Amino acid sequence: MAYVQQAAWFWALMLLLQASICSRKRCRPASTPIPVATIYKKLCCKPCASDHAPEEKEEQVIDFNPEFGDDDDCKIFNPKVDGNVDNKMHSDSNGEGSAGYDSGYDSDKDADKDASATPKAKQPPSSVSDLKKHNIIFDFERIIEKMRKEADRSRNIHCKFSGDRLIRTVKDEPNDQHSLYAAEDYVIQGLNIYRAAKKICVLYEQDPSAFEVKAHEFLCYYSDHLEKPEAFWINKIKEINQGVVTYLYKKGFLDANLDAINNNLRIAENYVGLDDTHYNVTTKFKIEGKEFALEDTKWPPLTATQKEAYRNRKSEKYYTRLDPFEQKFIDAYKSELGDDKHYIPTQIRTIPGCRNAYQKRIIAYDQNNHPTVLGRYYHSGSLPSPIQWTDKKTDQKITQDNWAQVQQQDKNVEVISLNYNMDIKGFEQLREKKIVEDTRQVVGNDRFMNLSINGIGTSFNLKNQYNKLLEDSITWYTKNSTDPSINFKKDPKDKSFFMELEKLGEAAQTPELLNNLKQITYISDNPNATTCASYIACKAILSQADPSTTSVLFCCKSGKDRTGIISYLTDATIICKSCPELDIDIDKVCKDLALTRHYQSLACINGGMPGRFGMKPVRNNKACNKFTELLFPRTAELTKIPLIR
Structure with a gap:
């Protein structure tokens, strides 16, 4: 009899545990949480203490869907925030500041610090509603500049930014051993499409949060697909563009067909380049x-x-x-x-x-x-x-x-x-x-x-x-x-x-x-x-x-x-x-x-x-x-x- 009671208790506990696991799965956000240090692999930057997750046997590979679902306004956005979230100014390698969340792309200066140093960590906002509440933005300008620098580095060129002056130095005499292709060029294109779409929404007084979410997801996705061939990234840019145009069309506030929206998106891409420093x-x-x-x-x-x-x-x-x-x-x-x-x-x-x-x-x-x-x-x-x-x-x-x-x-x-x-x-x-x-x-x-x-x-x-x-x-x-x-x-x-x-x-x-x-x-x-x-x-x-x-x-x-x-x-x-x-x-x-x-x-x-x-x-x-x-x-x-x- 005692054995039967123990077995009943055992199965009850197992059912309770299974129900708890299923409940957590149903509540899991649509966007994949960011694995440990994925966005630092290529840029060799030191992640913040708050970016560390428990060790896993296998690193999870980020998936990315450029299409927008009906629930995109409710998607989880988990930016990495260093210190105060209220529009903190993050200094880049040249001492210039830019408002926004850290995005994981620490400055060159920060990357040289002692890896054991632990910055102040606060619980980051976990949803788009929290994003709005704390007025945190995806820092397109700073990340695009970092990507440009990384693309040149892959071509054996060292970049130095000083105010509005960009000095590029070919490290050795030019040789064709260094590939011209850099995935970062396509990442910049993708980010700029999202930046343009965000600006369109802002000018038409629409919520732009979905594009910041997608830009963040795309950035994480890039970190896990660095070795993909050029054709892969060309197709990905076309898919991103398609997703953005379709999303804007469905929202209806532009009152235009798909081709007209696509043309307008190119116009917007040129204008938002004025947000960058011109050198x-x-x-x-x-x-x-x-x-x-x-x-x-x-x-x-x-x-x-x-x-x-x-x-x-x-x-x-x-x-x-x-x-x-x-x-x-x-x-x-x-x-x-x-x-x-x-x-x-x-x-x-x-x-x-x-x-x-x-x-x-x-x-x-x-x-x-x-x-x-x-x-x-x-x-x-x-x-x-x-x-x-x-x-x-x-x-x-x-x-x-x-x-x-x-x-x-x-x-x-x-x-x-x-x-x-x-x-x-x-x-x-x-x-x-x-x-x-x-x-x-x-x-x-x-x-x-x-x-x-x-x-x-x-x-x-x-x-x-x-x-x-x-x-x-x-x-x-x-x-x-x-x-x-x-x-x-x-x-x-x-x-x-x-x-x-x-x-x-x-x-x-x-x-x-x-x-x-x-x-x-x-x-x-x-x-x-x-x-x-x-x-x-x-x-x-x-x-x-x-x-x-x-x-x-x-x-x-x-x-x-x-x-x-x-x-x-x-x-x-x-x-x-x-x-x-x-x-x-x-x-x-x-x-x-x-x-x-x-x-x-x-x-x-x-x-x-x-x-x-x-x-x-x-x-x-x-x-x-x-x-x-x-x-x-x-x-x-x-x-x-x-x-x-």
Whole structure:
């Protein structure tokens, strides 16, 4: 009898225990709790004491579903909070603060502290309602900056941030042993999509919490999938984009179809990039043991007229003709657009101000680390809006004001348009005549040249501009040389420079029609790109040596892809012509420049689009045919993200 009673008690206890376990399973949150130190694996940061969980035999792998369920407003969000939760300012490695929760990405300074040190720990909020109560936010800006730094580290590049200055140093001479692909580029894209969606909700007075939850889940998911191939992350970004667009569509407050919401999300992605710090970027590297630097800095500040156009925007025609969706973003970012600290994003093509505009300097260092500027020039997006507005008067005013902005920086400058001078309906890439002609009308024929670098070539005014360049070069040389004979140049740099001028003259003296025909028929080459880079290099070297000569600004539609490849070829030419003592051919210089990842990085920071590392494919010339994968990585192609049908 006693045995029967003991057995009954035993089974009762077992049933009670099972019921308790089932009850806990039913109450488990939809989002997976964060395993120990998963988000520290890649960034090598020290987790807070409150981040530690009991040891497990096997680490749980995070799963991530980019789709939003009906209960997303009730999902559990378990941010790691260091100390006080009331909008604590967390210092990064450069001493700058940013409001928000710690997110597990401790600063470099914190990472160096004694691992045994135990910070003050408080119970973190466990739900979105607690998130709102304590006013804790997901710190997109700080985490995106950390991801950029980590992506460069994986490419053997050390980054140092100091105020608005970013110094990138290639640790060794560039080599192709370091992969260009970094998962962090795609993580930045995903986070920026969530950041854009959050901003849309804020501007329309909707609850944005679901996007912070998803961003947090995605960040944890990334930490457990670092070794996944690039195709995996491309698909994941498309799924994230699909999930966000579908969620916004179901909410209904945008009153738009899926395609329109998808397009608006890209617009929002560009605007929220203004939340980031925009940098003056310097990349240091070595070629054959000699140190060089590529320096791209902000230029120029908006004019008083342009700033006034933002202050009084609601009475300005450029503003009133825009969709109300974009008007909300201009209202939200009016301060950043006019503060002279931010680049105007490349894809925002409807507002006053030069887009994605940089001043470039190519620098060489001697054995004592003394710098010498080899050449300088400017590059940006097109001065006119590429959009075919019926309101041409407003367009013309924006173009004139942008030209005044350029001249405020440098009155002695000429402009090269890399766009097609044609308008073929049905082919968006062949509808750029408006850009070319609007630029020419504002700048004037004597300061303008057109040299398109894609498959179908168009050109204008190359011969006249070359003749002026040759005349200025001879004047400068004879003024600074004891031997006025151009055919007898003792300095190897002078010889190299005039040899480049002579080669450029062959293209300049060729009839434009024949040059355009070559551009079409030379499938494995890009004659116009070679000619353009040669011309800009000579102008850049001369204007640095003799400031009284005209400098040069070159532009394409966005100032990112065609402009990026011409900047790359120009810099290679400048280094070859200015440093003949290295005795290196342009192929070697082109390879080393591609491996600095400087041009690719400019496309995804500042006026570029976050996470879109690299340039979209444009036609190569012979010098860079071998480096296509380095210059045109797949990350750059997601400036537009198609919906999954």
